[in-house]
Amino acid sequence: MGYVLRYGQHDIALRPGRFVIGRAGTAELAIDDPLVSRRHAALVVTEAGVSLEDLGSRNGVSVNDAPVSGSQPLAPGDRIQIGSQEMVLMSDAPAPHSRGRAAPTARFSVFGVMGTLAEKAFGLGHADEAERLLSAPLEDILTRAEAGKPADAETNAQAAAFATRLAMATGKGVWVDYVVRLYHAISRPLPVPVVDALHEALRKVSAIDLQRFRRYVDALRAMAPDLGPSERFLVSRIEGLERVAAAR
Numbered sequence: 001m002g003y004v005l006r007y008g009q010h011d012i013a014l015r016p017g018r019f020v021i022g023r024a025g026t027a028e029l030a031i032d033d034p035l036v037s038r039r040h041a042a043l044v045v046t047e048a049g050v051s052l053e054d055l056g057s058r059n060g061v062s063v064n065d066a067p068v069s070g071s072q073p074l075a076p077g078d079r080i081q082i083g084s085q086e087m088v089l090m091s092d093a094p095a096p097h098s099r100g101r102a103a104p105t106a107r108f109s110v111f112g113v114m115g116t117l118a119e120k121a122f123g124l125g126h127a128d129e130a131e132r133l134l135s136a137p138l139e140d141i142l143t144r145a146e147a148g149k150p151a152d153a154e155t156n157a158q159a160a161a162f163a164t165r166l167a168m169a170t171g172k173g174v175w176v177d178y179v180v181r182l183y184h185a186i187s188r189p190l191p192v193p194v195v196d197a198l199h200e201a202l203r204k205v206s207a208i209d210l211q212r213f214r215r216y217v218d219a220l221r222a223m224a225p226d227l228g229p230s231e232r233f234l235v236s237r238i239e240g241l242e243r244v245a246a247a248r
Contacts, residue, residue: 002092003050003076005029005043007085010116013092014050019043021082022055025129030117035059035083043074043089050074050089059083115162127169134162142178145185156186160194167201173208176201176245180209184216187223189234195241202244210245217242 005012005019012029020027024038031040037057044051053071054061061068062081074080076091114133121130141151141159150156160179167175176198183190190198202208220235227235 003045004090004092005087006090007087011090011092014043014045016045016047019045020055031083031085033083033085036085040082041068041080044071052080057082115158118162122165122169127166131166131170134166138163138178142182142185145182150186153188156182156188157191157194160191161197164194164197164201167205168197171205173205176205176208177212180213180216184212184219187219189220189227189231190238192234195234195237198241199244202241202248208245210242213242213245 003014005014007029019029020039020042021029021031021036022038022040023031023033023036027039037055037059039055040057041055041061042053044053051071051073052061052063052068054068063072063074063078065079065081074089076089078089080087080089114137118130118133121127121133138159141155144150145156151159160182163175163178163182167173167179179190179194179198217235217239220238224232224235
């Protein structure tokens with residue numbers, strides 16, 4: 001059984017290991033709450049289940065309104081109170097009525113939480129912090145796409161937009177390479193907003209993998225006869241991006 005931590009409007013997939021919750025930017029879930037200690041509590045996820053540990057917090061932790069001392073096993077549906085924040089441990093098993101439909105992949109919902117935190121980091125000019133927050137979910141999305149198990153179109157577009165912002169904020173060409181790899185893997189033209197942003201990013205970043213970019217453009221040219229007029233025009237714009245990259 002897999003587990004998900006529901007916090008606000010977001011479901012955070014819990015992988016095996018320790019998941020630290022606190023006010024520190026290095027916590028897996030960083031919470032801006034004066035009642036929360038820097039390293040307040042940890043969820044420990046194993047094959048046997050999930051347990052909650054109080055990491056010596058100033059204001060303590062409770063489960064289902066009962067204080068926790070030391071470590072306590074959790075069950076799906078348990079309510080966890082940390083500072084003024086409440087979260088719920090959930091099973092990520094599909095609901096019975098969803099039989100016959102593909103269940104949404106829980107790990108992609110992590111992007112919403114990490115994305116919110118990354119937006120705050122971008123706003124403060126902390127590109128390195130935004131990169132730390134986004135690297136794991138972005139890599140997860142790319143790995144699954146290249147394995148033939150891509151996310152939905154909206155998630156892919158969000159991933160490409162975040163990677164492009166990281167390229168502009170950090171000056172690292174690898175984030176442009178990320179965008180190309182992702183959309184090459186799903187065999188689709190880049191979204192229009194990403195194409196627009198890459199025109200600026202390509203003038204700011206370090207070297208990119210130009211050969212990879214060219215292979216992607218060649219693949220788009222090959223599929224162009226099967227595309228509609230708007231997508232064919234988009235392919236021509238992406239060809240223009242390749243020329244910008246080659247001219248750097």
